[in-house]
Amino acid sequence: MRTLEHVGICAKNTVALKDWYMKLFNLKVVYDNKKENPTFFLLMEDESMIEIYHAEEDGMVATNKHQGVRHLAFGTDQIEEEYKNLQQHNVEIIEDLKVNPNGVKTVFFRDIEGNILHFIQRPERLY
Template identity: 45%
Template sequence: MKIGIEHIAIYAKDTKKLSDWYKNLFDGEIVYDNKKGTYFVAFSDKSMIEFCTADSENVPTALTVPGIRHIAFSVEPDEFDALVKKVTETGAEILKDAVVNEKGIGTMFFRDIEGNILHLISRKTPLV
């Protein structure tokens, strides 16, 4: 059996603005627009995020409270610094500064424009 995660969904106040933000930051492509506020953004590995219209404001949570807490985006080691710079230039709230540890694993935590937590990760050797 071949199982994978096709997409996750983010409910947002402004789905167009948020989906464009992800598309531009991560070089994605809008592959679905129902003309009613639902968008799918696809990334180079064929994973997707669905953006749906929320009926209330997002209440940002702390990084370590229980529940699903972040989306991790993988980036090649030689592209990590450039993407960190791109994130910083968006004015995103940085939760944990970009670091590369002694094993060469680069990480950074930040919020998107609606307060959702994102994680950049760069591994010289993938876990799988």
């Protein structure tokens, strides 16, 4: 059996980005290497993790249509509350909450380092 154990986010400021994810998503730090530019693993409710590690070079901020991995999607069954939480924390919204013809609800936004994220709520699972 294979699972997606973690997604790595290379950050200019690992502490600030860790704090942002913890505040917005209520994640738990399960690893901190305690170095000058620390690496963190943050645990999600489904036991997957986000790794935040130090960037050695600056990169350009890409749009959702540039080649490569462009966004992380977080499934939720309470997208309206998630959307309000983003607004209350002055998160940069890229695409407001919308519903497609199949009833799939999405909202796209950026974290404090410009990474593209989104919430998705599906009326039925894909599998």
